[in-house]
């Protein structure tokens with residue numbers, strides 16, 4: 011069952027409610043509403059309510075000193091993470107590994123090259139092994155839907171670290187953490203998503219989450235890389251104030267956040283189609299002279315040529331901080347899915 015589908019029909023719900031009227035993750039877990047499985051997976055942002063998102067961000071904030079290595083808190087000692095990457099990754103893979111290790115846990119890494127996947131083993135069979143060898147799995151896969159398929163195949167919690175052109179919810183959690191860190195809120199902001207909105211899974215998950223917090227969204231892309239119709243329809247059905255444009259420069263003065271993305275070359279069925287749009291948006295420090303002082307530039311990385319290095323030394327550049335934020339955020343997600351409560355003061 012998806013958390014957002016949850017209806018409080020089980021008796022005893024009222025008496026166990028938190029003081030703000032909602033049941034927090036641990037209370038739900040303890041009450042057994044979802045069983046061990048289901049609530050602990052994170053496949054799309056639909057798996058989290060707004061309250062749960064806020065709760066995870068607060069936990070990530072508490073874990074910052076642990077993420078920086080200033081405090082050692084072995085909250086996940088004895089736990090093993092299966093880090094399954096069937097597609098390239100630098101930040102997602104490394105930040106999950108750092109998160110687990112800084113919390114005292116262990117990590118098993120698997121990639122398609124060098125494993126029996128190269129011999130033709132099915133995803134289902136691979137997942138059965140991971141189920142036995144680890145307590146939680148993180149999976150990145152080129153096929154959309156592979157994370158849900160994997161979660162359905164095993165008993166351990168599964169976190170989607172990117173499924174083809176589908177979703178990337180753990181990236182969204184660190185993106186939200188970064189926006190909150192910079193602006194002190196997620197509400198009422200003006201966010202511009204730029205680049206490959208068709209194949210870019212980070213923007214699919216992020217747009218969904220932002221609209222639920224009342225963000226005004228401007229979607230900047232070439233015609234051929236527009237955000238899929240069904241996603242725009244879904245955003246509007248959730249009350250989203252969504253505008254589309256092909257022009258980046260005109261959106262800069264009003265923006266609170268500009269979220270640049272890479273054209274996802276590997277997802278194009280036709281190389282010529284990629285060549286037509288490659289390098290279409292390039293931002294330099296000069297372009298940002300008209301920006302609000304508080305405007306931040308984000309990027310899930312890797313960048314190709316969308317952000318000129320001249321932006322790096324401006325106050326607007328947030329992408330490297332954003333990448334670091336993968337560590338505390340993923341720590342919070344690992345603790346949540348493993349049912350480990352993070353104390354009020356970590357390491358005290």
Ligand code: NCD
Pocket residue numbers: 101102172178181211212271272310311312
């Ligand atoms: C993104 C991804 O894999 O979707 N990278 C990431 O996780 N930080 C973006 C990209 O590859 O362009």
